[in-house]
Structures are given as structure tokens and as C-alpha cells.
Amino acid sequence: MKQIHLAAFMIAGNCAHSHALWRHPLGRIDFLEPEIYRTIGETLERGKFDLLFFADRLAISSSFGQSSDVGLRYGDQDATRMDPIPVLSLISAHTKSIGLGATRSTTYCQPYHIARTFATLDHLSRGRAAWNVVTSVNDSEAANFGLTSHLGHDERYDKAEEFLDVCFRLWDSWSAEALVLDKDTGHYADPTAIHAIDHSGDWFRVKGPLNIPRSPQGRPVIIQAGSSGRGRAFAARWAEVVFTVQPDRARLKSFYVDMKSRVKAAGRDPSQCLILPAVMPLSGTTEAEAIDKQRLHNELVHPLVGLSTLSSHANYDFAKHSLDEPLGEISTTGIQGLVESVLRISESQNLTLREIGKIYGQSVLTPQLVGTAKQVTDQMEAMVRDGCCDGFAISPAYLPGSFVEFVDHVVPELQGRGLFRQEFAGTTLREHLHLN
Ligand SMILES: Cc1cc2nc3c(=O)[nH]c(=O)nc-3n(C[C@H](O)[C@H](O)[C@H](O)COP(=O)(O)O)c2cc1C
Numbered sequence: 325m326k327q328i329h330l331a332a333f334m335i336a337g338n339c340a341h342s343h344a345l346w347r348h349p350l351g352r353i354d355f356l357e358p359e360i361y362r363t364i365g366e367t368l369e370r371g372k373f374d375l376l377f378f379a380d381r382l383a384i385s386s387s388f389g390q391s392s393d394v395g396l397r398y399g400d401q402d403a404t405r406m407d408p409i410p411v412l413s414l415i416s417a418h419t420k421s422i423g424l425g426a427t428r429s430t431t432y433c434q435p436y437h438i439a440r441t442f443a444t445l446d447h448l449s450r451g452r453a454a455w456n457v458v459t460s461v462n463d464s465e466a467a468n469f470g471l472t473s474h475l476g477h478d479e480r481y482d483k484a485e486e487f488l489d490v491c492f493r494l495w496d497s498w499s500a501e502a503l504v505l506d507k508d509t510g511h512y513a514d515p516t517a518i519h520a521i522d523h524s525g526d527w528f529r530v531k532g533p534l535n536i537p538r539s540p541q542g543r544p545v546i547i548q549a550g551s552s553g554r555g556r557a558f559a560a561r562w563a564e565v566v567f568t569v570q571p572d573r574a575r576l577k578s579f580y581v582d583m584k585s586r587v588k589a590a591g592r593d594p595s596q597c598l599i600l601p602a603v604m605p606l607s608g609t610t611e612a613e614a615i616d617k618q619r620l621h622n623e624l625v626h627p628l629v630g631l632s633t634l635s636s637h638a639n640y641d642f643a644k645h646s647l648d649e650p651l652g653e654i655s656t657t658g659i660q661g662l663v664e665s666v667l668r669i670s671e672s673q674n675l676t677l678r679e680i681g682k683i684y685g686q687s688v689l690t691p692q693l694v695g696t697a698k699q700v701t702d703q704m705e706a707m708v709r710d711g712c713c714d715g716f717a718i719s720p721a722y723l724p725g726s727f728v729e730f731v732d733h734v735v736p737e738l739q740g741r742g743l744f745r746q747e748f749a750g751t752t753l754r755e756h757l758h759l760n
Pocket residue numbers: 378379380381427429457458459460461477548549550551552553554555556567568569602658659660661662
């Protein structure tokens with residue numbers, strides 16, 4: 325059977341998908357300090373993870389009740405997010421092999437900035453950079469960048485298409501032989517191998533070339549996580565890794581089949597677009613211990629903190645609704661895929677808004693895999709054998725313990741079954757992921 329790929333999902337702040345992360349008794353709270361990121365990077369590299377990835381957002385959200393009070397009081401997903409790029413630069417200095425993924429927005433950045441940032445990270449990490457391309461989600465972000473409201477859903481993707489086209493041309497603006505560095509002749513670079521791009525489009529005007537020589541991977545690995553129709557079409561064209569949150573196996577399988585066929589229809593080899601769903605392992609030495617762990621973790625989540633994050637993700641104020649009644653029909657403009665899943669689950673289980681908030685805060689609908697290391701591995705193996713995914717994005721319940729337990733107990737199980745690498749075969753992230 326094929327070998328899987330492993331990414332670690334993180335936010336450089338108090339949460340991940342788990343909103344109990346910062347207050348869990350087994351977790352550390354030094355998420356503003358360098359040591360924890362070093363420890364996590366070294367742990368995941370020891371576990372031969374392909375990639376460590378940081379999600380990001382560009383605002384403290386005031387989507388819930390038109391205020392950031394609840395999100396700040398209880399620590400929602402947007403309460404604190406340090407910039408992933410300096411964090412990854414730090415981790416890069418303490419690791420040699422693990423891929424380093426950062427989120428950057430095509431709605432609120434300029435292509436020249438992004439192309440420079442990732443070319444730099446790729447050089448300094450010797451070919452381990454990845455970019456999670458997002459279109460951003462809410463009005464609170466817009467308000468930090470001179471706008472009163474977030475761009476419309478499809479308009480954001482129009483802008484993102486042009487954004488990527490410009491970045492790719494900037495990364496290609498230096499050929500691999502352009503840097504001469506001949507001390508004897510005094511020739512620094514070959515001007516005929518470095519080209520302006522002279523881009524003039526609907527959203528951007530960029531002359532180029534980039535002021536950084538071609539990086540080891542040529543360009544960062546492109547990650548994407550849109551689940552709407554438009555998001556999937558975008559991913560089919562550009563993404564080499566797709567992160568997704570799918571609450572059940574049937575949904576995941578249909579997402580996988582749909583994405584692979586879209587990649588093929590876009591004229592690409594489906595093996596060049598890896599689908600990695602998020603899962604949150606909660607393992608114990610016995611099944612009962614793992615179930616206790618899950619209960620403790622989930623009890624720590626306040627329903628309002630989940631609703632605050634959901635409001636941010638949906639760009640919709642859920643405080644308008646009664647907490648103790650089911651949610652009716654609503655229309656939102658944020659992350660369409662996640663909102664659609666919330667509405668479906670809430671309808672099928674007849675949940676009140678309070679219950680939705682609790683579930684969302686526990687894991688943002690990321691499935692929790694509970695049991696002994698062997699049982700967790702069984703669940704992962706079953707998903708792979710069922711044709712649901714090419715690997716997983718491991719989402720922690722507490723830090724760094726969740727990753728330490730996974731690396732010490734689940735990774736050896738995966739390796740023993742031939743499902744995961746024993747050693748890194750190459751040095752770049754593209755090599756780990758078998759990407760061209
Ligand atoms: C698993 C997952 C992770 C995501 N991570 C981020 C993120 O870190 N920052 C962000 O602005 N958007 C993030 N998004 C949002 C999407 O990447 C996307 O840009 C956008 O909201 C549109 O999604 P849609 O196509 O499902 O509507 C994430 C979405 C999913 C499903």
C-alpha cells in the first residue's frame with residue numbers, strides 16, 4: 325500500500341482547532357516564547373513529518389455580537405496569532421528536513437511581497453518552504469487593510485488566480501543559471517537570464533523581476549484549503565497539498581474523489597495534488613484512558629468561544645440567534661465549506677446553537693481519533709485503505725504533548741505497517757512529498 329504523508333496543523337497562538345489547547349492541564353502556555361516552537365519542530369522532525377504548517381488570520385475578530393469581548397475573554401482562534409514566517413524562520417534554524425508551511429492571504433497582501441517572503445524562506449531553509457494560499461475570511465480583517473467589508477467570495481478567488489500567476493512568474497524570473505558569482509571576472513549575475521514580468525492585470529501591476537535568485541525548490545509548495553466549488557476549482561489548478569476538514573468518512577471520500585477528478589480535468593496528474601484531512605488524535609495506554617482524555621479535553625471548551633470562532637469563520641454574527649434553539653436557514657460569506665458542514669450537522673442532529681458552539685470549539689469539526697496508539701493507527705489506516713486521503717494533518721489537543729505522544733506511539737505503528745517512511749529520503753519538501 326502507498327505511504328502516507330503527515331503534516332502538523334498549528335496556529336502560533338493560544339488555539340489550534342482545539343480551543344482547550346491553552347488551558348489543558350497537560351499543555352504549556354508559553355506560546356509567545358521561542359522554546360516551545362523549537363521543541364515542536366524538533367519533535368516533529370524526529371517523527372519524520374513531511375511538514376509543519378501554521379494557519380493564520382489578520383485580525384482579532386469582532387464578528388460575534390459586533391465585539392471581540394467573548395473571543396478575547398475565552399480565547400478564541402483569533403485572540404492571538406503571531407506571524408508564522410518569523411516563527412518558521414526560528415524553527416528552520418533548529419531543524420534540517422521538516423517542511424515549513426505558512427499561511428498568507430491573497431486578499432490583503434501584494435504578490436511581490438509574498439514572492440520575496442517565500443523565496444527567502446526557501447533559501448534559508450534549503451528548500452523546505454510551503455505557502456498555504458488563503459483568500460481570508462471576514463470583515464475584521466478587511467478593517468485592518470483600509471476596507472469596510474471583505475471582498476465577495478468569488479471576487480476573492482478571481483484576485484487569487486491573478487495573484488498566483490504573478491507570483492509564479494516572479495519565481496521564474498531568475499533562471500537556475502542566472503547567478504554567476506565569479507570572483508575572477510567580477511560577474512555577479514547574467515542579466516540575460518533574469519527577466520522582468522511586465523504584468524498588468526485587473527488587480528495588480530508588477531514589473532519584476534524578483535530581487536532574489538531562484539530558490540532551491542524554484543517555488544514553495546502550494547497548499548490550499550478552500551472547500552466551496554470555487555475553492556475546489558482554484559485548488560485543482562494550483563494546489564499541491566489540499567488541507568480539508570471533513571466531519572465524517574463518507575464526506576471525506578466524496579471530497580477526495582471530487583478533488584482528484586477536478587485535478588485531472590485541469591490537465592494535472594492527480595498524484596501531484598495530495599489531500600490531507602485534519603484529524604485530532606487523543607491516544608492513551610488503554611482505550612479507557614483515551615476516552616477520559618477526550619472527555620477532559622472537550623469539557624474545557626466554553627460554547628461561546630466556539631461560536632465566536634464560528635462567527636469569524638463564517639463572517640456572520642451568530643449572537644443574533646437564541647442559544648437554546650436550533651439554527652434555521654442562514655446565508656454567510658466566509659468559509660463556505662465549513663459553514664455548510666455546520667448547518668448539515670446541526671440539522672441532522674437537531675442541535676441548539678449552544679451545542680453547535682461546544683462542538684465547534686472542541687475541534688472545528690475535525691474528527692477526534694480516540695483510543696490506544698494501535699486503535700488510532702487502525703482508524704487512520706482504514707481511511708487510507710478506503711481511498712479517503714493521501715495522509716493527514718495532525719491537529720493537537722495540547723502542546724507539545726499531543727505531538728510527542730503521536731511521534732512516540734502512533735508513528736512507530738504506522739512505520740511498522742509500512743504506511744510511513746522510516747527516514748527522510750531527500751532534503752527538500754518537494755522530495756518528501758514526491759512533487760515535481
Ligand atoms: C482546513 C482549513 C484551513 C484553513 N486555514 C485558513 C487560514 O489559516 N487562514 C485563512 O484566512 N483561511 C483559512 N481557511 C479558509 C480557506 O483557505 C479559504 O481561503 C476561504 O475561506 C474560502 O474557502 P471556501 O472555498 O471553502 O469558501 C481554511 C479553510 C480550511 C477548510
